[in-house]
Amino acid sequence: MQTDTLFRPFSLKSLNIKNRIVMAPMTRSFSPNGIPTDTVAAYYTKRAYGEVGLILSEGTVINRVSSSNDANVPHFHGAEALAGWQKVISSVHASGGAMGPQLWHMGIMDNHHSGWVPAEPFEGPSGMGRPGFVNGKTMTDSDIADVIAAFGQAAADAKELGFDTIELHGAHGYLIDQFFWEETNKRTDIFGGKTLPERSRFGIEVIKEVRRRVGPDFAVIIRLSQFKPSAYDNKLAKTPQEMEAWLNPLADAGIDIFHCSQRRFWEPEFAESDLNFAGWAKKLTGKATITVGSIGLTGEFLAAFAGESSEPSSLDELVRRMERGDFDLVAVGRPLLADPSWTRKIHESRTSELKGFTKEALRELVLD
Numbered sequence: 475m476q477t478d479t480l481f482r483p484f485s486l487k488s489l490n491i492k493n494r495i496v497m498a499p500m501t502r503s504f505s506p507n508g509i510p511t512d513t514v515a516a517y518y519t520k521r522a523y524g525e526v527g528l529i530l531s532e533g534t535v536i537n538r539v540s541s542s543n544d545a546n547v548p549h550f551h552g553a554e555a556l557a558g559w560q561k562v563i564s565s566v567h568a569s570g571g572a573m574g575p576q577l578w579h580m581g582i583m584d585n586h587h588s589g590w591v592p593a594e595p596f597e598g599p600s601g602m603g604r605p606g607f608v609n610g611k612t613m614t615d616s617d618i619a620d621v622i623a624a625f626g627q628a629a630a631d632a633k634e635l636g637f638d639t640i641e642l643h644g645a646h647g648y649l650i651d652q653f654f655w656e657e658t659n660k661r662t663d664i665f666g667g668k669t670l671p672e673r674s675r676f677g678i679e680v681i682k683e684v685r686r687r688v689g690p691d692f693a694v695i696i697r698l699s700q701f702k703p704s705a706y707d708n709k710l711a712k713t714p715q716e717m718e719a720w721l722n723p724l725a726d727a728g729i730d731i732f733h734c735s736q737r738r739f740w741e742p743e744f745a746e747s748d749l750n751f752a753g754w755a756k757k758l759t760g761k762a763t764i765t766v767g768s769i770g771l772t773g774e775f776l777a778a779f780a781g782e783s784s785e786p787s788s789l790d791e792l793v794r795r796m797e798r799g800d801f802d803l804v805a806v807g808r809p810l811l812a813d814p815s816w817t818r819k820i821h822e823s824r825t826s827e828l829k830g831f832t833k834e835a836l837r838e839l840v841l842d
């Protein structure tokens with residue numbers, strides 16, 4: 475297996491990385507009261523030491539009372555949490571890595587199984603987290619303005635702390651995606667509408683504010699998914715034309731890199747070719763893209779939550795698509811969660827040492 479294509483450096487604005495491997499953002503809930511601990515710093519540092527090019531943090535929530543449903547998801551606001559993140563980025567840099575926080579507002583959520591709830595109701599475009607599921611309030615104009623400002627502040631703080639990039643979480647049915655999806659955005663004002671470009675207005679305003687706060691030379695990523703955890707086969711954009719009309723305004727607002735979330739990277743996005751989501755996004759926008767989804771593993775991640783184990787699998791198809799120029803970067807989730815040295819093992823062709831993924835890896839921050 476020739477994997478040289480994965481080990482070429484990549485540079486875009488503030489982002490200079492030694493290879494094409496990205497650690498996918500993965501919520502771990504190991505930050506008590508939202509404060510990342512030294513163990514969290516050690517967890518990310520191990521991945522940097524293991525040769526990951528770019529680490530995207532677990533989703534870390536912006537400064538809104540109800541941006542999270544989990545007391546142990548890290549905050550990206552407040553002096554104590556930001557001091558924790560300062561340790562993370564300093565340590566990752568010292569180990570030769572690069573990193574960006576994934577900035578997150580969960581929107582309308584299920585209540586967490588721990589029983590913890592935020593001090594204010596969840597907020598979203600129409601109070602709905604998925605079709606027919608109301609568990610919070612419909613955002614007012616001033617809520618929307620405050621959330622946009624909070625995303626901008628978090629991005630500015632990330633730059634100030636020395637992070638190399640930021641990623642906006644616009645995928646998987648959370649707040650930004652709740653605005654995109656017609657099933658959860660029933661608004662009749664300027665943030666709603668029949669078409670995807672109309673429902674993209676909130677995301678566009680967030681991107682513009684982030685861009686305004688970080689300046690032109692800082693790399694900004696957005697993560698998007700056509701699928702929702704409540705609707706695997708959903709397509710926000712049903713044709714390449716609809717995808718173009720969705721993504722180009724996001725690019726114009728300030729996005730440098732589209733992180734195109736799929737459950738399985740090899741699945742074609744539309745019938746007319748074998749291009750995946752990242753392939754289409756790159757073709758339609760000319761922007762850099764990240765692919766993700768079951769790279770190096772036999773099973774996909776949502777089944778993993780239900781306990782399904784996965785075995786290591788070949789990277790040949792990934793390499794074929796990368797060499798064809800479909801995408802620029804490849805994000806890897808579970809393999810890096812289970813094994814901090816996954817990237818180094820791939821680089822050194824130590825294939826027989828690769829580990830599979832079992833749910834056990836979710837129980838702790840695996841350090842070795």
Ligand SMILES: Cc1cc2nc3c(=O)[nH]c(=O)nc-3n(C[C@H](O)[C@H](O)[C@H](O)COP(=O)(O)O)c2cc1C
Nearest residue numbers: 498499500501532533766767768769775806807808
């Ligand atoms: C434990 C776990 C937590 C996750 N948390 C997030 C998250 O906070 N933000 C996000 O965008 N995706 C999250 N994901 C999805 C991953 O980023 C990734 O897209 C998915 O696991 C597919 O990659 P993989 O097949 O290499 O694991 C999570 C996945 C896992 C396994």
